[in-house]
Amino acid sequence: MKRAAVGLVLLAGLAAAAGSALLAWQRGLQDATPPSAAPVSLERGAYLVAVGNCAGCHTARGGARLAGGRPIPTPFGIAFSPNLTPDATGLAGWRADDFWRALHFGQGRDGRLLLPAHPITNTSLVSREDADALHAWLQAQAPVAAPRREHQLRGLYGSQLAIAAWRALYFRPGVYRPDPARDAAWNRGAYLSQGLAHCSACHAGRDALGGDQGAADFRGGLLAGLGWVAPSLHDPAEAGVQRWTPEALQRWLRDGQAEGHSALGPMAEVVLGSTAALDAADRAAMGAYLRALPEQAVARPEPAEPSPRRRERGAGLYREHCAACHGEHGEGRHDDGGAPAYPALAGSRIVTQASAANLLRVIERGGFAPATPGHPRPYGMPPFAGVLAPEDLAALASHLRQSFGHQAGEIDAVEVLRLRAAAH
Ligand code: HEC
Ligand code: HEC
Ligand code: HEC
Structure with a gap:
């Protein structure tokens, strides 16, 4: 009995020691990267804030831009974004070194470890020069009081x-190291996509703990x-763009729409908030990188039992x-002027992707493609959530996945409900 108690105390002591070692290690991540010698440009900072879509997360619906307070869903609950304006409730008094530490090491000014709800894996790759420009621009904005x-x-x-513990498993502060086997455009595209534009924050494959590679x-x-x-x-049957022309991809990055592909749901927000702001050279660079991503087919889940009655x-x-x-x-249909109005569903990847999640979201919520200067007045689609029961949605999705030459798996009402639960 006594020995067991002593063992427990020892174990607890060991765990505490390991825990504080872990904390000390993660908090101790620091370096002496000096501020960049280049003169900081506010114009550059404004551009980088846009490409990084910092406002997408750091602005509450209806709230002041970049003043935080937006709920960010995570696998572990809701995180709230903080205020990035130079107010006492935000980044007042943050020096360039503090800001660099937040982006690069994922630490608050007091050393607090930031949640990966802020894309630390990605912002860690942002160069010191770019971090300094972001910092200078943010500090030059009007302060807004918005408590955490x-x-x-x-x-x-x-x-x-x-x-x-999470960071010990999944996070290493990174520096973008150019691949000498690739040209400058590819490397620029890789730097932007992996870093500031944080494409992997959504497109990474995640394990049960929300960790990526x-x-x-x-x-x-x-x-x-x-x-x-x-x-x-990585998969051209999913969202891969390896087989798009460079022109179509650049148009899509700018307008959210090209050759029958439209950015939908959260991706429409990314186009509006980030890629639409890319200048022509960066857009071409991102396109070159995305088109060169290695191809790899995703595993397709076991489809529901085929049912002619359902279809x-x-x-x-x-x-x-x-x-x-x-x-x-x-x-699909064209308008009277011959421009595409309603997209074709024959050949649409949304319809045939391994997961039926996005197809169901589009049918349930309807929507508009993003309105961008190159595509100013998109046609809309009404939401069908209140009109169609789960059985109906399964039947409709199964019909679409098996018609017009498609050969994707059928889905049943159980799958509809499972995917709906994931939306809450
Ligand atoms: C996917 C959503 C998301 C994006 C995109 C994002 N952030 Fe964050 N950010 C957060 C969240 C959530 C936190 C709070 C983390 C915490 O409290 O642990 C945060 C924290 C921070 C902090 C620490 C502030 C403090 O008070 O400790 C800074 C600085 C920051 N973000 C800057 C940026 C900048 C600059 C960008 C654009 C390049 C950006 N963020 C993009 C979600 C995001
Ligand atoms: C907030 C989450 C999020 C981020 C960040 C994000 N994506 Fe997406 N992306 C999505 C979703 C959801 C879809 C599926 C909906 C659709 O097809 O538009 C998607 C679809 C796509 C598609 C397929 C488009 C089509 O019409 O077939 C491409 C290409 C793409 N994303 C590229 C990117 C790139 C490049 C970045 C970084 C600049 C990025 N995404 C960042 C969520 C995101
Ligand atoms: C009033 C016209 C209208 C009706 C009715 C309508 N849609 Fe749509 N649909 C659209 C428009 C416009 C878009 C493009 C919107 C966008 O890009 O967000 C669209 C987009 C889609 C997409 C995405 C296609 C892609 O590749 O981007 C799917 C899937 C879809 N609709 C399925 C359906 C289904 C299934 C129904 C019937 C339940 C339906 N729609 C009814 C107008 C309509």
């Missing part, structure tokens, strides 16, 4: 020890709390609710 909102994370997930992991995965899948950028019901629903816009055979 407490994160709502389950259990101990928000504790510094849990964050230190680094900033160049684009294997795709379900976005916690949103119910959308960010599909794999027949789906065909009826399609004729009733969808064909007027998308065409009897999913061929």
